[in-house]
Amino acid sequence: MTGQLPVLQVAVPLLCAPLCVLLRSRFVAWLLFLAASLTSLTCAVWLAERVDRTGALRYAMGDWQAPYGIEFVVNGFNTPVLLLVSLSAVVAAVYSRRSVAAELDDRRVPLLYACLCLALAGLLGLSITGDVFNAFVFLEISSLSTYTMIAMGRRRQALLASFRYLVIGTIGATFLLIGIGLAYAVTGTLNMADLAQRLTGSHDNRALQAAVVFVFVGLAVKMAVFPLHAWLPAAYGEAPSAVSTFVAATGTKVAIYVFCRFAFTVFGASLVFGAMPVDRIGLLLACLGILAGSAAACFQDDLRYVLAWSSVAQVGYIVAGVSLATTAGVSGAYLHMIMHSVTKAALFAIAGVLLLRLGSVRLADLAGLGRRMPWTFAAFVVAGLGLVGVPPTAGFASKWALVTALVERDQWPVLVAMLAGSLLALVYVGRVIEVAWFREPPDGADPLRPPASMVAAIWFLVLLSLYFGIDASLPAHLADAAAAALLGKGGG
Amino acid sequence: MIASHYVYWTFFALMLIGLYVVISHGNLLKKLIGLSLFQVGVFLFYIGLGKQDGGSAPIISDDVETYSHPLPQVLILTAIVVGVATLAVGLALAVRIFEAYGTVEEDEVLERDSTERLAERDRERAAEHDGGGS
């Protein structure tokens, strides 16, 4: 039974999706999503523990042995991602019950849960697969369900946001497909480990270099690396709250994982970062992303857009860590991935509560929030300071790891950009806090009480981020194991 | 070299035409058409990879010596399904955008959003002004 865990993790949410649509009951659909995400989380924990003890696990789909069949691989590099995705799904499930009921028409609710199940299956599959073409398929499963969910946003602006994401996302995915095709043309295999083996020593191959370019440009769209981030702010800003909570925590992170997987265990660091200047380009774009994203976040007047632009900047931090291509850098990037997704999920969840209770999350409408919803506001302050990276929040631990990695490689300009980004984060978080705490609430505004299930989800995330801030050993252990698995002996 | 690989050049030309259409047109439906063209170009590229000179369709038969490589064709079968799904979602979105805005031109949609936002801001200002004046 435990041998089937890798496939169960993906199959259960995939099977729950059509059931949601067929049964058409809001409650049953929610229950199915909750069950699917809990199952995935259990599998993920089990797998992570197994991998930690005995090393990489491989699962041959349908017993067709690799490299001919599709292979699922669980190793240090993807256990943090699996845990992150499935945990975010559980939190989103707890959170979504009330949030979705308030934001969507009744008849669309089961469809949303079906999409959430599909997105979960897609992201988990993308994280676990050891086959490049399979990765493309899972990427499209998760993307298509995300486009659909974004379009279910409350305002009509959501439709155009979704359409634009669909167009640019599809172009990105198709670029990935071209890259995979070129790599296949060079090697004749689609299995990641097999590819890595056959590619060693062929650095001068033009087709291969073209493949690297296509794959990374395609993934950069999904990662929302500056300047390919244009789809992100509107998509996160307009999606239903439960969706932005889940997607902001997982979507770009999984794409970054796939980037790492391709860079280190398929094409190989010596080709990507040695023969080709991906590291320098990555660092440059990371700096620009950090500065542009943070600066743009300072000028938004809608809370969810502030958070979305901040995500663009945070992706920059992670990309900078990966682009260093050192153990410390990759480990710092993973750590930031974990910390940031916990923090950002909490913030989007809070924005959802505000949307529910205040009817708007424009900054002007948050006036006096500190008095009307003191606990929710306190949660916002803690999570917001996590974005800035103030100790003892989670953001500090990961920022520490990243800054250490940068100092180790003497990347001072990037360090300056990163610190400037932190200071800008202080500005955009501070703007929200100032309005919420210090502006007078409108006349006759009563204290508001958010639904218990949403509060539970928010405080779980906030306390988790605080815990990771003062004792980062668990995520740091996962991140180190990931970096070791990526940079060590392939493992793909 | 170029002549012998003319199929690839054709396919790449197809991709570029598709990409150009996506970028240059503001009409959402034309964008989707461009997207499909782009994807079809990539699909053909894969099929081209698997083609053997003189090879037949990969169906086992006694009369055939060489077959085309079946794997790219199988892959593209999957990719076509994905492409069709994307197109379906895109068209559905275009329909809903038409319902919500009465147009499928991107710039007109944006214009309607911005006039809405401006009107809202004016209303707020007016309300504030009234509140201050009274």
Add this chain to the structure above:
Amino acid sequence: MAELTAAWTSPDRAAALPAAVALPLLACGAVLLLRHRSIAREAASVAFGLALAGVVLALWPVADRGLRFELWTWLPGLPLEFALEPLGLLFASVAAVLWPVTTVYAAGYLRAAREPALDRFFAFFALTIASAMWIALSANLVTLLIGYELMTLATWPLVAHHGDAQARRGARTYVVVLLATSIGLLLPAIVWTWALADTTDFRPDGILAGQAGSGVLTLLFALYLFGIGKAALMPVHRWLPAAMVAPAPVSALLHAVAVVKAGVFTVLKVTVYVFGLDTLRETGAAEPMTWVAAFTLIAAAIVAIRSDDLKRRLAYSTVSQLAYIVLAATLAHQVAAAGGALHMVTHAVGKITLFLCAGAIAVTAGKTRVSELDGLGRAMPWTFAAFLTASVSIIGLPPTGGTWSKWLMLLGSAEADQVVPLVVLLAGSLLAVAYLMPIAVRAFLRPPADLPTHGEAPLVMTGPLTLTALGCVALFFGADAVLEPLAGTLELP
């Protein structure tokens, strides 16, 4: 029982250290539990304060035994750890002893001034003390940084306590300056240190000896000194006058008990235990910062003279006096450093007295400007007698504790052959005479402008401020006892 005592001060798992941090945290919890029950809430605060003072003072006999307590590993290679050493004990003692005193005073002041939200006030007050303990007992830079930021955040609601537009503006400046300097400068400095030395532990001879050239060390030292915004070196001193909007007990807390002391404590700690005085002297890395400190010392004193608002004058006086300690640290001389450490104590006791007096004057007489104080001494003799004593101590004249700290700093700069700092230190004291003495003189000698309609402040306020004024005098006689544990660490002659 014997086992318990052994665990309390065992060398590598001394339970007394986390207990010192936990006590104010428990006090914070107790305040929240006893919400809206005013007397019980304050009694709990004071009780925990006394317990904390007991725990900290009981550590004096074991100050140089190097007690340690490791909490847990924060990131691989970076443990969160507490360690006891004389400098930290000095800071911890100041904070722990002054906490109950300030609490008693605050209870009286906040009622008299009809301040709102007392639960929040006492809870965050306790949290601030917890972070001060954390800073004082930190065994490495990372642990210290966490406590340092926690303190900024814990004092934020206190500074903004009034909640009006002015308080918000002040609180914004306060938080932005402190967070921006610590994230923008202090954090990279610490990471850089870690990259150079492979450790962030505090060690008696420093950890940077021979790890980098003098250019790098100079830059790093500047990063530290500007990054430690709480030490209020110009131009990052702006937060201190901005924070003056807070109620008087908070100002006392900021200026005397916790915040600025955390700043100069960190400066001293970094100077002695990270760079090492010998390394600094050999490389001359601290020299440029000597000039910055000297400039701050004089400039702030001049601003203080020109301020009519009493609290603003005291704030700039604090900036100037903090520059003394920083200047002493940058001299990289054992005697001067000991003087700086002692000044941390004497200035704390003196400045808290001044702020408690300022608060008593504000709520009793309703006066906040120096020019309005004429003749008030007759109506409030205790308050102004305490004010005078504390002024003398800040200036550095006998029979008060300030004498010894200033003496040691002067001696240190003379022994280090630093003439300009010597002159600056002397000039600073003269300027202190100019900005502090007129206040008490006006109150006692000038005729009152109008007939006073009030008497002395209530006992809950005069009691604490008399106590701290007596403390100024006691330090004159007890300075040796305060310095004794430091002598070993700093190799004083």
